[in-house]
Amino acid sequence: MASILLLGLISSVVAATPEVWxxxxxxxxxxxxxxxxxxxxxxxxxxxxxxxxxxxxxxxxxxxxxxxxxxxxxxxxxxxxxxxxxxxxxxxxxxxxxxxxxxxxxxxxxxxxxxxxxxxxxxxxxxxxxxxPWAVREIYCEENYMQVSVQRNIPNIEDYAQDAEDWALVFPEATYAESGIWQVVFHIPGGKKSMTVKEAQRMNYGINTTISRILLRAPYHTNEAQIVLIQGIPLTVIRSTSFYKEQWMVLLIDTAIACPVDGVTFTDDIIMWTVPRIFTPIVSGAVHQDNTSMGVNGIKLDPAQMAERNYTLDKNGTTLAINVPIGAQDGYFKSHVVDGLYGIKYSINLFLEHQWEDEAWGLNKINVIHPVTTPFIPQPLVLIDDTIPEQWLFNVTLGNFLPDVELKKLTLDSQSFPVDEKNQLFNVYNGTNTNETTLNRIFILEVPMESPVVDRKYIGDGVEQFTLDIIYTLTVVPENLIFTYVAHLIHQHKIVHPEANGFCDEENMTLIVTQTLDRYWIPFIGTVQLTPQSAEQRGYILRENGTHSVILIPHDATGAVLEAINNQGLRNRFDIQFRDNKALDVLVNISVSCSFSVTSLLTCFPNGRIVITALKLEALLGVDGKMMLRDKACKPKESTEFKATFEFSADTCGTSRRFEKDYIIYENEVAYFGKSAPRLGPIYRLAISCHYRVNDSLHIPFEHQVNPQPTVAAGYGPLVLVLQLAKEVSYSNLYEDNDYPVVKYLAEPLYFEVQLLHNEDPQIELFLQDCWATASPDRHGIPQWPIVVNRQSKADVHKTIFHPVRRNERVRYPTHFKRFEVKMFAFILANVDTLEQLYFHCSVVLCGKEPVNGLLCPGQCVPGKQRIGRNADAERHQQGYVSSGAVVILTEFPPIENWTMKDRQVKSYWPLILIGGSAIIASIVLGMFLITKTK
CATH class of the missing domain: 2.60.40 (Immunoglobulin-like)
Incomplete structure (x- = not known):
């Protein structure tokens, strides 16, 4: 049978049919x-x-x-x-x-x-x-309410005689009450108060009946509740009688309740909760026997569990006492802040079940859930300073906290820093200590001594003092209780003069200083203070690792002093001064000298092109002669009074080739022959070698770039040129701006089209003078890969193929277009694991249309022909530049089913073509290292 709810829905609660997922x-x-x-x-x-x-x-x-x-x-x-x-x-x-x-x-x-x-x-x-089964009377004492349920069976006549005073007082009310309605009479000091069930529910009482029981439920602080001391322990008591009247019967039920509301005492490490053994306000007659159990969180514990957790339940003639250690496993600690001080409280949810039998009721049962929280326990915070001045680092630990404490903010030298934001002034870490208590959360702060938040002061006698003021701002979550902790730290450090060591390599002078530069000592090169910014401006490389500073200077950088030019090459010197950071007095001078070989530059390009720039011995020694490669027919591309530049392909000029492990090595030499006795052989040799990795991958991103406006000769109007990439050899479908970057496999060709825009003069013809590729948007950038040189095809692995341009709907003037195809094998970079950018550029000449030999790449420049014997007509050409965006080249092959026959042929000799980047290894005579130090 379902329970009977006397009044149906409670008027203060709005019910709705759910419409939720x-x-x-x-x-x-x-x-x-x-x-x-x-x-x-x-x-x-x-x-x-x-x-x-x-x-x-x-x-x-x-x-x-x-x-x-x-x-x-x-x-x-x-x-x-x-x-x-x-x-x-x-x-x-x-x-x-x-x-x-x-x-x-x-x-x-x-x-x-x-x-x-x-x-x-x-x-x-x-x-x-x-x-x-149910006890005849059951009392339940919760945190927020107390409840009694009583068996409501009609007793036998011979057992019904009751002479209790309370019932006698209620009987007249029941006699004259309206039939068929449950009512309740509350016994209060000085009298009684009668209510219908409806009236009681409006007063926040809960009254209900079931098939065999009647229930009364009430908050602890109703107007009808009383505080009664039993054995010095306060109880909340509501004395009431509920009754139901029919014409032939009046049913009276005692619905009195009593619940303990305190009785808790504390020592430094024990919680003791005491309750009366006999709840006298609701006990009638003698108690025959009782039985008591304790527990936590509403669960009873057996004696073995109690002994394991050091819980005890003590009984005497008048009281029951439950003893629990503070910190027991069934409770928890919580952080609190009182008057700005950090502390903790311990909470545990105790449970008591007490049963007894008395003459009036028989079996009674009371269950009590009683949350207990200790008073505030202040926790002194511990600051551990693990700073070692020689490490130039403040290392401070603050503890100990519960896990519900978070470090919110640090104030260092009056500057506030939220700890959840990255900064370069300090590091802060959350950690735990090794003790077994729950108070084990710590915060570790590391602040470099050269940080701007540290006060540094030279106090004399070679001693520098470092002072760090810290204000920790912490919070307890989720309550957001704020508290602070202040620390003042002082450390001193003995100043040691910096010492230096140095060495030379093929291109640089390197100085290693055993003191970090930005502490007591400030380095100067001449009158310029050496900082990361000034080093970058002068081409230096400055690195610090906490114990050393490394200064790397190219031999030709600003600040290097040329000491000598001799038959061994060049000798340069680098001077550095160290000054104190207060008066800027020069305390230490250090110099490093290095000799460098005559080779100024050796560049091995990915397409097999080699460029050598060498100093001439005429400039160094005054010796008359000439330089040449193994193949004496290979002349310098450029030659000045001081140097000569050779540029040649790896398969020309007597260059030899050999394989070593994963590399193809190309070798040649620059020899200097004296004019007076050339048959005696060269008086100087410079051996060179270029190493190319046989197997490598190249990833080059393609990035669209708005083509710059070409350079325009004044008086002829602007030239609008565009270099576009086509999707196939028909040139019917060009890549749009939003198609970039374009990614191509290595075996795929690139189809380029150069077009003159916004010009309808059919007498103008467009010629390609030079085309090349670079790894950057700068058309002057290095390295470069030539595609068209002096109007001729120049791609190394596959010749550049020119395609004719025919008139169609898009091509109105074929002479305003040039189309060419480039195979991707010419652009492989070595030792590059990430995508690189490859850009294409062309220099373009526009000429007045004259009868020519009909070739798209004439052997002689048409503009040159126009200039011969002409005056005004000689200036009828204009020159401009045009660039593409970046291209992404993937060295992986496309699926084999997509290969063309040419692709399959290329694949067969792929190891000989895949030349990735340039690893330059040249025979270099290392120079002499000189170091002097003065104080």
Whole structure:
């Protein structure tokens, strides 16, 4: 039989039929248990952090009733929240519980969770619990309400005689009461107060009947409640009698309640909770026997469990005492702040079950849930200074805290820094110490001594003092309780003069200083202070690792002093001064000298082109002669008074080739022959070698770039040129701006088209003078790969192929177009694991149209022909430049089914073509290293 709700819906609660999407609760979100006569649900706060949540109860018709504090105390619900869990507890006699014969009970709850940036979730949970048999009278003392349920069977006539004073006072009220209505009479000091059930419910009482019991539930602080001291322990007592009258019968039921509200005392390490052994306000007659159990969180513990946790339950003739150690495993510590001081409190949810038999009632049972929290326990904070001045680092640890404390802000030298923002002035870490207590959270702060927030002061006698002032701002979450801690740290350091070592390599002079530059010593090169910015401007490389400073200077950089030019090459010197950071007095002078070989530059390009720039011995020694490669027919491309530049392909000029491990090595030499005795052989040799990795991958990004306007000769109007990439050899489909970057496999060709825009003069013809590729948008950038040189095809692996241009809907003037095809094998870079950018450029000449030999790449420049013998007509040509965007080249091959026959042929000799980058290894005579030091 379902339970009988006397008044139906409670008027203060609005019910609504749910129209929500029900979801399955995520694993670990909730746990459910039946704990004696209580439904228990635990919610993991990890899923609720930073979100809004609401627990409601759902009746058998699907109506939803949100649980508010007033509704909870009236209907028998409790929601307890701590930083670990949310607990929902409900009596089996709560509102909207389905009751089957006072033995089987079920309840349905709804949990809604929503966040500011996440959709709302709704979970429905139904719980079923068995509870039987019942004591004649059962009292349940919860955190927010107290409840009594009494068996309401009609007694036998011979047992009905009752002469209790309270009942005698109620009997006249019952005699004259209206039939068929439950009523309750409260016994208060000086009299009594009679109410109907409706009136009592409006006063926030919960009154209900089941098939065999009558229930009274009330908050602790109703007007009818009294505080009564029993054995010095305060109890909240409500003395009441409930009755029901029919014409032939009056049923009177004692519904008095008594619950302990205190009785807790503390020592430094023990919680003691004391309650009366006999609750005299509700006990009639002698007590024959009693039985008591203790527990935690509504769960009874057996003697073995109590002994394991050092819990005790002491009894004497008048009281029951439960003793629990502070810090026991069933409770928890929580951080608090009082008057700006940090401390902790310990909380535990104690449980008492007490049963007794008396003459009036027979078996009585009282269950008490009593949360206990200790007073505030101040916690002195510990600051550990692990600073070692020789490491130039403040190292400070602040502890000890519970895990619910967070470091919010640091104030260093009056400057505030939120710790959740990155900065370069300090590092802060969260950690734990090794002790076994719960107070084990620490915060580690590291501040370099050269940081601007550290006060540095030279106090004389070679001693420098470092001072760091710290204000820690901390907070307790989630309550956001703020507190601070102040620290003042002083350390001194003995100043040591810097010492230096140096060495030379093929191109640079390097000085290693055993003191970090930006501490006591300030380095100068001449009158310029050496800083990362000035080093970058002068072409130096400056590195520091905490114990050393490394200064690397190219031999031809600003500040290097040329000491000599001899038959060994060049000797340069680098001078540095160290000054104190106060008066800037020069205290240390250091110099390093290095000799360098005559080779100024050796460049091995990916397409096999080699460029050598060598100093002439005429300039160095005054010796008359000439330089040449192994093939004496190969002349310098450029030659000045001081140097000569050779440029040649790796398969020409007598260059030899050999294989070594994963490299192809090309070797040649520059020999200097004296004019006076050339038959005696060269008087100087410079051996060169270029190493190319046989197998490598190249990733080159393609990035669209707006083509710059070409250079225009004044008086002829602007030239608008464009270099575009076509998708296939028909040139019918060109890449648009939003198609970039374009990615191509290595075996795929590139189809380029150069076009003169916005010109309708059919007498103008466009010629390609030179075309090349670079690794950067700068058309002058190095390295460069020639494609068309002096109007001729120049690609190394496959010749550049020119395609004719025919008139169609898009091509109105074919002479305004040039089209050519380039194979991708000419552009492989070595030792590059990431995508690189490849850009294409062309120099373009526009000429007045004259009869020529009909070739798209004439052997002689047409503009040159026009200049011969002409005056005004000689200037009828204009020159400009045009560039493409970047191209991404993937050295992986496309699927083999997509290969053309040419692709398959190229694949057959792929190891000989894949030349990735240039690893330059030249025979270099290292120079002499000289170092002097003066103070």
């Amino acid at each position: 029900m979801q399955t609760a995520p694993p670990g979100f909730l746990k459910t248990e039946c704990r004696d006569s209580v439904f228990w649900v635990g919610l993991n706060t990890h899923f609720l952090a930073g979100k809004f949540w609401q627990i409601s109860v759902v009746d058998q018709f699907g109506h939803i009733f949100p649980i508010t504090p007033e509704f909870a105390s009236q209907c028998g619900y409790t929601i307890a929240v701590d930083h670990r869990n949310v607990e929902f507890r409900a009596s089996v006699l709560s509102c909207y519980v389905h009751n089957l014969n006072d033995e089987q009970f079920s309840i349905t709850i709804q949990i809604q969770v929503s966040g500011t940036d996440t959709p709302a979730s709704t979970y429905i949970q139904t719980l079923s619990c068995m509870y039987s």
